[in-house]
Amino acid sequence: MFFIDILGYLAGTLVVISLLPQTIKSWKTKSTKDLSLSRYIIYVAGLILWITYAILIKNGPVAIMNGIGLILAGSILYLKLKYK
Amino acid sequence: MFFIDILGYLAGTLVVISLLPQTIKSWKTKSTKDLSLSRYIIYVAGLILWITYAILIKNGPVAIMNGIGLILAGSILYLKLKYK
Incomplete structure (x- = not known):
């Protein structure tokens, strides 16, 4: 196990x-043309639900891991919106 | 619950x-310059481990969900290698 x-x-x-x-x-090149905006919007929404789920079932590692994912995916979404 | x-x-x-x-x-535009190659290599590796894990713990939904993810992420990796 x-x-x-x-x-x-x-x-x-x-x-x-x-x-x-x-x-x-994305941060270095300041170019995000090829990234899909809807991909990152749906992804960020999914990660928020994932974190909510992990908190509700009291699973710390899953909450933390998806929290880090949310910070990174949120940063990419921000860069996509900034340099679209 | x-x-x-x-x-x-x-x-x-x-x-x-x-x-x-x-x-x-990526398939429509045939342009993947802004996508990170290492992102998709690490992602595909992670999904393969995820599926292995799900099979070992006998969790069908997680295996299927990550299997679909692997097909999609694998396709993006293929397009990245083809149109880099």
Whole structure:
């Protein structure tokens, strides 16, 4: 079971951390033409619901992981709106 | 509890479905310059681990949801490699 738990945390961490290179790239290049605006609006909405869900079921790791995801995805959405 | 379950499913669905507009946009415009390649490589790796985790804990909905995510994210990665 311990191995399976590690696998779950690793999977979640990779999925969230994968947003970082996109945030850095968009911030550096100031170019977000190819990013889909609706993708990030729906994504941010989904992450907010995810965090609400995690708080309701009292799952700290899921809330924190999606909280970090929300900060990164929210930053990309901001950059998309700024440099569209 | 029922309401909380619905919230979880809705959150997961939104997060996965949010990939669709990006797939369609990249496919239509044939332009993926602003997309981060490492974002999609790490994301696809994370989704594969997520599916493995879901299969190991025998959670069908999570496996299916991440499977759809993998198809969409994999398509974006393919388009990124093709039109970089």
